Amino acid sequence: MDNLEWNRQVNALLYRIQNRDQLALRLLYELCSGKVLGLISRIVNEQHEAEDVLQDVFIKIWNQAEQHNNQGAAWAWICVMSRNSSLDRLRKLQKHPHISTDENDELINALIYNDDGPDNIALNRCLYALKEQTRSSVLQSYLYGYSHNELAQKMSVPLGTMKAWIRRGLQELKLCLEA
Known part of the structure; x- marks a missing residue:
């Protein structure tokens, strides 16, 4: 199917x-x-x-x-x-995920290769179109459940910056996938 x-x-x-x-x-x-x-x-x-x-x-x-x-x-x-x-x-x-998320390619592959249908090919293309820090933030948040605060600390950026990266990344993904 x-x-x-x-x-x-x-x-x-x-x-x-x-x-x-x-x-x-x-x-x-x-x-x-x-x-x-x-x-x-x-x-x-x-x-x-x-x-x-x-x-x-x-x-x-x-x-x-x-x-x-x-x-x-x-x-x-x-x-x-x-x-x-x-x-x-x-x-x-009261635990945190203990998954290595250093490699964005590993994250993308985990997301994409569950199914190689046309929607996932488009998602892969759109993910790679994002800036590196935006892609990493979105993937770590939505694949591994890191909170905005945890990601801000992990990536040494202000919380507002992290929220903006994720919000902007999701908006860009949506626009790319609708195109």
Whole structure:
């Protein structure tokens, strides 16, 4: 199944979940749980904790599906929910991710090579179009769950600068992907 068809299925299943279709939730889990667990595991290093977060995410999808407005991609909404749930779990455990993020190529490869469909090729192209510090900030924040404050300290820049890099990077990514 190509990436476009996969995204269409995710969107359709979330729409069915909004109408309280339990079978759709099971199908969405079968379709997405591997990718969602991969995202969560990049932030939450302990496997059993990551699996707990995965279950929490799908419970939230069931309970909060009506909050998705069907104008954006369902997969993006699920990713944001997964990231936020992972960060919440880290805060609860009072731990930080212990992942080396020195090599941006490693980060990009981890993001891109989950699926080599046309959307990921475009994302790769757009990521490489960003300035180095912006790309690093966005990837470390969204792949590994570092907070703006943690990244500012790690990269020895003011917090406002870090927030601007991430905000600008996300805006540039969005414009590039829409082009």
